[in-house]
Amino acid sequence: xxxxxxxxFHVLAVDDSQFDRKLIERLLKISSYxxxxxxxxxxxxxxxxxxxxxEQRNLNPASVSPDEHIHRQDVEVNLIITDYCMPGMTGYDLxxxxxxxxxxxxxxxxxxxxxxxxxxxxxxxxxxxxxxxxKPVQLSDVKKLKPHLLKGRSKETEFNGNKRKGIxxxxxxxxxxxxxxxxxxxxx
Amino acid sequence: MDLVQLQRQFVDYTTxxxxxxxxxxQFNQLQQLQDESNPDFVVxxxxxxxxxxxxHLNELTQSLxxxxxxxxxxxxxxxxxxxxxxxxxxxxVQKECINFRGYCEEKxxxxxxxxxxxxKHEYVLVKNKLETLFKLEQxxxxxxxxx
Numbered sequence: 551x552x553x554x555x556x557x558x559f560h561v562l563a564v565d566d567s568q569f570d571r572k573l574i575e576r577l578l579k580i581s582s583y584x585x586x587x588x589x590x591x592x593x594x595x596x597x598x599x600x601x602x603x604x605e606q607r608n609l610n611p612a613s614v615s616p617d618e619h620i621h622r623q624d625v626e627v628n629l630i631i632t633d634y635c636m637p638g639m640t641g642y643d644l645x646x647x648x649x650x651x652x653x654x655x656x657x658x659x660x661x662x663x664x665x666x667x668x669x670x671x672x673x674x675x676x677x678x679x680x681x682x683x684x685k686p687v688q689l690s691d692v693k694k695l696k697p698h699l700l701k702g703r704s705k706e707t708e709f710n711g712n713k714r715k716g717i718x719x720x721x722x723x724x725x726x727x728x729x730x731x732x733x734x735x736x737x738x
Numbered sequence: 739m740d741l742v743q744l745q746r747q748f749v750d751y752t753t754x755x756x757x758x759x760x761x762x763x764q765f766n767q768l769q770q771l772q773d774e775s776n777p778d779f780v781v782x783x784x785x786x787x788x789x790x791x792x793x794h795l796n797e798l799t800q801s802l803x804x805x806x807x808x809x810x811x812x813x814x815x816x817x818x819x820x821x822x823x824x825x826x827x828x829x830x831v832q833k834e835c836i837n838f839r840g841y842c843e844e845k846x847x848x849x850x851x852x853x854x855x856x857x858k859h860e861y862v863l864v865k866n867k868l869e870t871l872f873k874l875e876q877x878x879x880x881x882x883x884x885x
Binding site: 567568569570572573576577580635664685686688689 | 767
């Protein structure tokens with residue numbers, strides 16, 4: 551049992567099926583997680599603050615204050631759980647993008663699939679997924695998320711001090727992102 | 739019918755659904771996700787299943803009526819249907835979907851058409867069973883009882 555001051559873990563769930571989204575959302579909420587659910591990999595990346603280069607340019611006109619982007623980045627996600635089979639960006643594609651991102655690579659990613667394909671499972675695990683759940687996902691599976699989340703949280707506190715102190719306290723990874731946005735601003 | 743009789747009827751009916759293979763343990767898993775904060779979860783999820791399934795079945799019917807059959811598209815729909823039926827615990831629908839995918843792989847049109855009929859049949863059966871179950875539940879609650 552955590553201390554009263556601890557904020558609940560925030561899980562981002564990604565699935566293109568409305569039915570599966572309802573299920574995973576309930577499974578996570580009943581396990582006391584704060585949940586955000588999106589229906590595609592690209593929406594997930596948007597939520598995480600990872601835009602495509604061009605989009606960044608469009609969204610960062612000189613008039614927009616840097617603070618808005620910092621706010622976006624400050625939406626803390628402690629774990630991402632994603633369906634594998636999705637149109638457009640698959641769960642695997644999403645995994646790769648997250649692991650290739652400096653600011654997001656430490657977020658644990660779990661993949662779900664209704665198909666038991668060992669080569670698929672191995673590839674995901676080898677490329678950085680913490681775990682692979684076979685659908686239908688059950689409460690017992692969601693219980694397995696805790697250690698991955700705790701590992702992530704302790705890594706955070708190691709690098710970031712106390713993120714929850716507020717906007718003034720930025721860790722180095724945030725600063726790096728800010729510099730990236732600023733660089734794009736000056737390009738305009 | 740008094741409350742005790744209703745409750746007994748509910749238990750007997752549920753048991754028969756499991757024994758006859760209409761529902762499997764996954765349905766129990768769903769019940770575990772229902773509580774006072776989400777008292778209608780099972781009904782909501784099952785309603786979504788009905789909506790989803792009917793959409794897929796319509797698409798499948800249309801796809802199989804085309805001149806040029808798009809097996810990839812058909813497989814995609816059956817895959818989704820198989821997924822949601824397994825998440826609900828609708829075991830017999832799920833099993834027919836597995837057969838269906840086999841015929842898809844073989845590009846066997848007749849096989850696919852037959853399977854679609856089977857899937858529709860099983861779907862209608864389980865839909866009726868679940869609706870009956872929910873009606874019983876409502877009667878129990880109306881009579882002041884709980885499940």
